Amino acid sequence: MNPEFIGQLPKAMSSGAPAYDDLYYFIYWFSVVFTVAITAVSAYFIVRYRRKPGDQPEKTLVDMTKLEIFWTVVPILIVPFLFHIGFKDFVTNAVVADGAIEIRVRAKQWLWDFEYPNGMRENNVIKFPIDTPIKMVMSSDDVIHSFYIPEFRLKKDVVPGLYSTLTFTPTVLGEAHVFCAEFCGTSHSGMLATVNIVSRAEYDAYIKEGPKKPDDLSEAQWGEKLFTQNGCSVCHSRDGVTKSQCPNLKGIWHRDELLTTNATVHVDENYVQESIRKPQAKIVMGYTNLLMPTFALTDRQIDAIIAYFKTLQ
Numbered sequence: 162m163n164p165e166f167i168g169q170l171p172k173a174m175s176s177g178a179p180a181y182d183d184l185y186y187f188i189y190w191f192s193v194v195f196t197v198a199i200t201a202v203s204a205y206f207i208v209r210y211r212r213k214p215g216d217q218p219e220k221t222l223v224d225m226t227k228l229e230i231f232w233t234v235v236p237i238l239i240v241p242f243l244f245h246i247g248f249k250d251f252v253t254n255a256v257v258a259d260g261a262i263e264i265r266v267r268a269k270q271w272l273w274d275f276e277y278p279n280g281m282r283e284n285n286v287i288k289f290p291i292d293t294p295i296k297m298v299m300s301s302d303d304v305i306h307s308f309y310i311p312e313f314r315l316k317k318d319v320v321p322g323l324y325s326t327l328t329f330t331p332t333v334l335g336e337a338h339v340f341c342a343e344f345c346g347t348s349h350s351g352m353l354a355t356v357n358i359v360s361r362a363e364y365d366a367y368i369k370e371g372p373k374k375p376d377d378l379s380e381a382q383w384g385e386k387l388f389t390q391n392g393c394s395v396c397h398s399r400d401g402v403t404k405s406q407c408p409n410l411k412g413i414w415h416r417d418e419l420l421t422t423n424a425t426v427h428v429d430e431n432y433v434q435e436s437i438r439k440p441q442a443k444i445v446m447g448y449t450n451l452l453m454p455t456f457a458l459t460d461r462q463i464d465a466i467i468a469y470f471k472t473l474q
């Protein structure tokens with residue numbers, strides 16, 4: 162059965178996904194067939210055997226024990242059967258394959274912080290090499306989050322004070338998506354990440370050289386892309402009108418900001434860099450209620466964000 166034709170599930174992009182899909186569609190069609198059949202038979206009986214004028218109820222003396230046993234035992238057998246195939250797939254997909262690449266995931270309100278084996282970190286975007294087993298080692302810095310990739314058919318809670326792991330092998334090149342599937346505060350719905358499944362060669366080059374400006378984007382456009390990708394836009398408005406939870410960034414460049422210390426700061430390269438690296442160093446008056454997380458950005462990426470801020474006039 163072709164899931165894309167039925168259109169219920171997103172594209173299956175991991176080695177474990179087809180087995181889950183088969184089980185899902187089996188249960189789905191099994192339920193559809195029996196729901197329709199039982200409803201149709203019930204409706205027919207209601208009409209065919211309805212009470213007519215002059216009908217007298219008859220005593221039922223037929224012994225139905227065999228029939229009772231039959232329709233009790235058969236459903237009881239179906240349940241362990243479903244458990245067996247579900248548990249088999251679960252176990253198959255929970256075993257970490259040899260040579261898996263270990264990715265460290267730290268969840269926090271409201272971003273996904275990924276760390277590659279060589280120590281390179283990135284927020285809300287992760288690259289995986291195709292046909293290579295991956296092991297995610299996940300923890301939370303604050304509240305319970307849940308790491309969910311629909312294209313891989315996998316989800317696992319990410320809990321403070323506990324490491325949870327998730328393992329899979331991506332099998333299709335392209336883009337998949339991470340959602341947070343546990344309500345974790347006001348910007349829960351913005352806690353998203355993009356998964357790029359690339360060739361092994363592209364992955365190796367990427368973790369060696371780090372993220373680079375895409376050729377088709379200007380410096381400021383790359384900055385804007387990083388701004389949204391890192392989830393900054395979830396909190397910071399840029400239109401000068403909307404009252405956002407964090408300082409509105411329209412006209413931010415060379416603005417004088419009043420801080421909680423009653424000092425003023427002139428917004429320049431140094432202030433922007435400090436605010437990204439150490440968000441709590443200088444807090445703008447009136448914005449102490451929501452603490453900005455520390456972002457994993459390279460110097461080159463911060464340059465791009467500065468270029469983008471200069472365009473927010």
Ligand code: CUA
Binds near residue numbers: 306307
């Ligand atoms: Cu993190 Cu919802």
